[in-house]
Amino acid sequence: MSDTYLQLDKLTLAYGDTVAVKDLDLSIRKGELVALLGPSGCGKTTTMRSIAGLLNPASGRITLDGADITRVSANKRNVGLVFQSYALFPHLTVYENVAFGLRLKGVSGQDLDSKVTAGIKSVGLASFAARKPGELSGGQQQRVALARSMVMEPKVLLLDEPLSNLDARLRLEMRAELQRVQKETGVTMIFVTHDQIEALALADRIVVMLNGGIEQIGTPEEIYNKPVSAFVADFVGFENVFALENGKLATSNSLVELSAPVPQAARGLAWRPRMVILGSGPFQGTVRGTSFAGNVREYLLDTPLGPIKAEVDAGEPSHAIGSALSFDLPLAAAAPLSRYR
Numbered sequence: 001m002s003d004t005y006l007q008l009d010k011l012t013l014a015y016g017d018t019v020a021v022k023d024l025d026l027s028i029r030k031g032e033l034v035a036l037l038g039p040s041g042c043g044k045t046t047t048m049r050s051i052a053g054l055l056n057p058a059s060g061r062i063t064l065d066g067a068d069i070t071r072v073s074a075n076k077r078n079v080g081l082v083f084q085s086y087a088l089f090p091h092l093t094v095y096e097n098v099a100f101g102l103r104l105k106g107v108s109g110q111d112l113d114s115k116v117t118a119g120i121k122s123v124g125l126a127s128f129a130a131r132k133p134g135e136l137s138g139g140q141q142q143r144v145a146l147a148r149s150m151v152m153e154p155k156v157l158l159l160d161e162p163l164s165n166l167d168a169r170l171r172l173e174m175r176a177e178l179q180r181v182q183k184e185t186g187v188t189m190i191f192v193t194h195d196q197i198e199a200l201a202l203a204d205r206i207v208v209m210l211n212g213g214i215e216q217i218g219t220p221e222e223i224y225n226k227p228v229s230a231f232v233a234d235f236v237g238f239e240n241v242f243a244l245e246n247g248k249l250a251t252s253n254s255l256v257e258l259s260a261p262v263p264q265a266a267r268g269l270a271w272r273p274r275m276v277i278l279g280s281g282p283f284q285g286t287v288r289g290t291s292f293a294g295n296v297r298e299y300l301l302d303t304p305l306g307p308i309k310a311e312v313d314a315g316e317p318s319h320a321i322g323s324a325l326s327f328d329l330p331l332a333a334a335a336p337l338s339r340y341r
């Protein structure tokens with residue numbers, strides 16, 4: 001990529017003998033908002049720590065804005081880091097919390113005041129400058145932490161699950177706030193989350209990680225609609241995932257032929273529950289469970305293919321537990337997976 005701003009090259013990160021991240025390659029453009037998404041322990045925080053300079057790579061290279069920063073110390077990288085626990089100084093006002101890092105850098109007087117005031121304003125806290133963290137809501141405190149990092153004008157701002165200790169409503173607000181601040185300032189941002197909805201809502205691109213490596217990189221639309229592996233498919237809600245062998249669906253005890261030829265390169269196929277057609281089709285199943293979820297009803301079927309999850313409009317006639325149903329897995333709707341494992 002020609003306009004790469006931050007590049008990780010074959011980055012391997014270890015704690016002693018434990019390799020946490022292996023041969024990671026990632027290119028990020030200036031001004032991009034990238035989400036790192038993946039299960040607990042997959043290496044998200046470890047990757048962020050290495051970018052911030054808090055963990056020396058075992059091997060590989062990190063370049064930022066044309067310079068090799070692999071061995072540059074954390075305080076010379078101009079990379080901001082906001083953690084889940086944002087650790088504001090409780091005895092300092094919002095203003096002084098935001099001013100703190102700038103003062104350390106030797107910024108003072110009018111210059112300091114205008115930067116701090118602009119930073120506080122950018123996160124919507126202009127009228128809270130004189131308050132202390134204890135007099136703010138969780139979301140407001142999080143915004144102070146964001147402003148405190150932003151005023152340092154970092155080349156890259158790293159946010160490690162910054163929203164995870166906020167309640168659902170505040171999370172939504174902060175999500176919008178983060179996106180706005182990022183678009184207004186154009187700061188390059190890497191954002192770690194467990195939450196796929198959050199990643200889909202916020203990011204320009206999503207990096208899905210698993211076991212210290214990258215499973216897939218793509219836009220939210222690509223990740224959501226075109227997962228490349230069984231793991232990503234399941235992660236974004238394609239709950240019916242099958243391996244393919246010789247163009248047939250591999251179930252636990254047999255190979256099942258589909259009504260149309262499957263894409264040649266596919267190693268697997270995946271269907272969202274709502275893609276399963278209930279009531280007609282070549283397959284037979286028995287309803288093992290059903291649950292009402294507002295505008296849809298979910299079914300779990302026992303079938304010769306294994307358990308199948310289906311979802312239909314709640315307005316459709318319902319099927320009782322134990323009833324036999326035919327169903328179809330329409331090939332046209334399936335996501336073809338280029339890797340099963």
Ligand SMILES: Nc1ncnc2c1ncn2[C@@H]1O[C@H](COP(=O)(O)OP(=O)(O)OP(=O)(O)O)[C@@H](O)[C@H]1O
Nearest residue numbers: 015018020038039040041042043044045046047194
């Ligand atoms: N200080 C450490 N010493 C040894 N192993 C560590 C250390 N920190 C992390 N690890 C291991 O490295 C791997 C990656 O951890 P990391 O913290 O990067 O995961 P994560 O993706 O951020 O997970 P989570 O979503 O739970 O925060 C895990 O297997 C973890 O146990």
Ligand SMILES: [Mg+2]
Nearest residue numbers: 044045046160
């Ligand atoms: Mg983590």
